[in-house]
Amino acid sequence: MNQLLRTVFFLEEDSAIPVDGKPLMLETIVNRPALSWAAERLIADGVQRFFVVSSPRFVQQVRACFPAEADLTVSEQQTDLMAFLNTPDEVFVLPRAAVPMEVAGVGFAYSAPGYELQEIWKDKMTNAITAATLVPGWLPIFGPETIAELEPILANQHVTDNKKKEQ
Secondary structure, three states, X not given: OOXXXXXXXXXXXXXXXXOOOOOHHHOEEOXXXXXXXXXXXXXXXXXXXXXXXXXXXXXXXXXXXXXOOOEEEEEOOHHXXXXXXXXXXXXXXXXXXXXEOOOOOOOOOEEEEHHXXXXXXXXXXXXXXXXXXXXXXXXXXXXXXXXXXXXXXXHHHHHHHXXXXXX
């Protein structure tokens, strides 16, 4: 697979989020939003550009999950997404809330050429992409119960990662 240089994250639709709630990717796991775990992993893997499909009410929280210098677009406008996808390069797509987890197998995360995503998503938002390749290593977050289960695992991973950095 080619190196992935672009990523599209889909947060829940605004109408699906309670007035006092937030998308699952913005829920905190081990003192950080799930989106920051994902962004950190993808940046380490070489991703350079990010697009987060989100309503305007979460723009500040989304931006806080990325380094200030990150090439990040946060929008719910289809025209913005189509412009981002204007590339022959593979684009990584995370269609639901998830965190990176090495042991996670192939599931729902995928990559596909930007032009193909652009063409298919012009008329219909679907994950039925012919040229898609499933990407392993992403564990879905289904709700608060999943977050509670992930807390001790990611806390341990965080400690292990810090020890590796110190060495």
